[in-house]
Amino acid sequence: MPELDTDSKLAQDYKYGFYTDIEQDTIPKGLSEDVIRVISAKKEEPEWMLEWRLKAYRRWLKMKSPRWAYLDYPEIDYQEIHYFSAPKKQAEGEEMDPELIKTFERLGIPLNERESLAGVAMDVVFDSVSVGTTHQELLEEEGIIFCSISDAIRKHPDLVKAYLGTVVPPGDNFYAALNSAVFTDGSFCYIPKGVRCPVELSTYFRINAANTGQFERTLIICEDDGYCSYLEGCTAPARDTNQLHAAVVEIVALDNAEVKYSTVQNWYAGDENGKGGIYNFVTKRGLCKGHHSKISWTQVEVGASITWKYPGCVLMGDHSSGEFYSVALTNKMMQADTGSKMVHVGKNTSSTIVSKGISADQSSNNYRGLVEVLPGATNARNHSACDSLLIGRECSANTFPYIESADETAVIAHEATTSSISEDQLFYLRSRGISEEDAASLVVRGFCKDVFKHLPLEFSVEAVKLLEIKLEGSIG
C-alpha cells in the first residue's frame, strides 16, 4: 500500500492524501454508449434514466470543451478514465467494509451514528457510490428524503423525473453534458411543504481509486415554506496524475423556500511543481422558482489543481434572492477560475456576491462573474464585491465581472480591489509583539471574515484551520 511517509512535507500539507487499499469493482477505461449502459445497469436504473443518459451522451459528443477560462491545462483524454469504481463489498450489498469506516474516521467523518455530530445527517460517497447515509429515521419522521441520487431514482422516480435537468439541462455546457451521461452518485434531498429541516444535511465526497473520474450529481428540492442547510466536503489521495471531478448540482426553491448550500472543497491540489491534483469542473446552479424564495451559496475553495466553477442563481420568482459568498485560495501551481452568475428574471429580485480570492506562490486565481438583468425584471438589485489578496511575487489575480442591464429600474453596483497585505497592517500588529506569520494570518482571516460568518459553525472553524495550513510557508 503506497502509504505516505507521515514526516514528508506533503503529508503535513495535505493530511487527506492517503489511499485506502480495498477491493474495488472498477469497470475498464473508456467511454461509449455501452459503458453508460453498464453504469445504468449497475445502478439498477429504470429505462427512462438510461435514455436520458444516452441522449446527454449524444449531445456531449457534438460539444467542445470550453477554453475561454483563464486556465492552462492539457486536453483531457476521456477514453483514459474509469467511469465507475465502487468498493467491492458494498457493490455486493454486504455490510460496510471496516477498512472504509476506518478511512472515513481518518478523514474526520464518523459513519457511526452514535459518534457523529449530533446536528448533521451525512451521506458519504466513495468514488462512484454512496456508502451510507446517517440519521435516516429522524429525517423520515419529518417527511424529508435524504438519500443518494441512485436510491432516489429507484425509490422516488416521479420527483427525480420532474426536477432532474430542469436547472442545469444536459446540454448546458460540455461538462454538464458529460456528467448527465455518466453521473454515478451524489445526494438527493427533498424537503416537503412547510418543513424546516432540523439537522444540517451533508455529503462527503471521497475519490480513492486511481484514474477514475468522479461524476457527482446532486439535486435539492425545497418545497413551499421549506428550509434546509446542506454542506459538502471533498478530499482525494495525493497522486501524480490528474483526476477529473465533473459535478452538477441543482437546487430548486419553491415559494418562500430557503436553501443554504455550503462547500468546503479540499481536493488534492497537486505538488509544488503542479504535478497531479484534481480537475474540478463543476456546474452548480439554483433556481429560485417560487416567490420570496432564497438560495445562498457559500464556498471555501482551497483544493483542486484546476477549478472551473460558477455557482449561480436564476431568480425567477418575484421577490426572490440569491447570495454567493466565496473564499478561494490558490497556492503552489493551482489555477482557479471561479465566481458566480446571477440572472434576474422576476420582479423585485435581489442578489449579493462577496468573493475573496487569495493567491500565493505561483498560482493564478480568477474571479469571473455575471450579473444579468433581463428586460422586465423590475427593481432588480445587485451588489458585488470582489477582493483579491496577493501573497508573493509570482502569483496572479484577475477579476472579470460581466454586468448586463436591460431594465431601467435595475440598480447594480460592483466593486473590486486587488492588493497585497499592507505594510501598515503588518507593522501595526508586529509592533504589538505579534510574529510576522501570525500577523499575516490574522490579516488573511480578517479578509475572509465576511464569508466565514455565513458558514455553519463547525465548517467555519474548519475553514480557518484549513486556510492557515495552506498558507503556512507562503507568508512571512
Added chain:
Amino acid sequence: MPTLALPPATEPALLPGFNENVLETARSGEPALLQAKRTAAFEAYTQIQNPEAFHEEYRRLDPKKFKFGSFTRLDIPREAIAYNARPVDEHYDVVISVTPDGIAIEDRADVTGGKVTVQTLQQAALDHTSRIEQHLGTAIRSEEPRKFFELNGAFWNVGFHIHVAKNANLPKGILLRYHNDREGTALLPRLLVTAETGAEFALAEQFTSPDGVSTLCISCREFHLAPNANVKLVSLQDWGNVGIHIGEDWARVQRDAKVDLFSMTLGGVVSKMTVGCNVCEPNASAYLGGLFFADRKQHFDQKTLQFHSAPDTYSNMLYKGAVKDKGYSVYQGIIRALKDCIGVDAYQTNNNLVLDPGSRADSIPSLVIDADELACSHGATMGNLDPEQLYYLRSRGISEPEARRMLVLGFFEEVIERVPFEVMRDRLHEVIEEKLNPFARD
C-alpha cells in the same frame, strides 16, 4: 491564455474594400519610408483574423454592423486647399481641417516652424525621416496585435504629425476637424503625436458629417510621451445619425510624463472605440476619460486598456455613459499589471444610466494582475436617476423633464469638467441637451 485580441489567421484575412489594389493606390507617390510602413502594416493586418461575432471582443457588437464592402476608401488630395475659418477656431493656436476635397493647416498664432511641428505625414516623412521611422506604428501596441490599428496603418488616407520640442508648450492648443459629406466613403485618419521631454500641450479633435449620409471612419492615433511631457487629447465623435466609427488610440508614456485621453462618443449609429495606454516607466501616469450617450438605437462599444509595464506607474479611468430610446452601450476595460510591476496604483470606474425601458448597458471591468504590492481596483454601477434627487428638485418647483435634464448633465459633469477646452465643454453640453430634448427628435 484567453485574450481579447483576434486570433492569428491561417490564410491572409482581408476585409472587403481593403485589399492589395487599394494598398497600391495608397502607396503611390509616397516617400519610400511611408510605403514601407504601409506594406508592413498590411502584412500584419492580413495575418489577423477578420472580426466575427463569436470572437470575445465582438460578442456584443456584431462586426456585420460595420458594413465593410459598402464603403470605398476616400482618395483625399494631398495639395492644401483654402482654409475656411469658423468662429470656434479663435480658441486654438493651430487648426487642421480635413474634408473629402483636401486638407488645410492654419497656423493662427504663428507657433509652428520652430519648436512646434504640425505637418502632413507625407511632408514629415521627408523632413523628419528618422523620427517618423522610429515612431510611426511602432511603440504603442499592447502585447496583442490589433486588426484595425494595422488596417489604418496600411490604408490611412489623411495623416498628420504633431511634434513639440523639449520644454516647449502651446498656449491654446491644436484643433483637428474632420468632416465627411460623401455618401458611401471611408475616411481613415492617422495621427502621430510625439512630445519631447517637458513638452506640454493639448489637442482637440472633432468628427462631423451631415445626417443621412452614410460614412465609415477608421481612425488611429498614436502618442509618444518622452519623460516629463504632458499631453491632453479630447476627441469628440459627433458624426451624423448614420455614421460608423472605429477608433484605436494608443499612448506610450515614459518616466514622469502624463497623458489625458478623453473619448467622447455621441454621434453615429455604430461606434467602436478602443483606448489603450502603456505606462512604461516609473512615475508615468495616464488618465482615461470617457463619455457616451446612446439613444435612438445607437450602439456604442468602448474598450480601454490600462497597461502597466513598469513598477510605480499610475492610471485612472472614468467612463460615464447613458442609454435611452433603445440605445445599447458596452463598456469593457482591463487593468493589466505585468510581473514585478509593484507599486502600481490603478483605478477604473464605469457608471451607467439606463434611462428607459428597451435600452441596455453592459459593463465588464477587469483586472489582470501578475504582481503583488500594488493597489488596483474598479467599480461599476448601473441604475436610473435617483428618485430622491428627482423628488428634491421637483419639490422646488422644477418640472420633471428639467429635473431629469439637470441630473443627467450633473452625472456627466464629472467627466466634462476635466476636458481641457472650454469650447469643447460647451459643445458637449449642447449635444447632451439635444439628446435629452424630446422635441428635437426627427
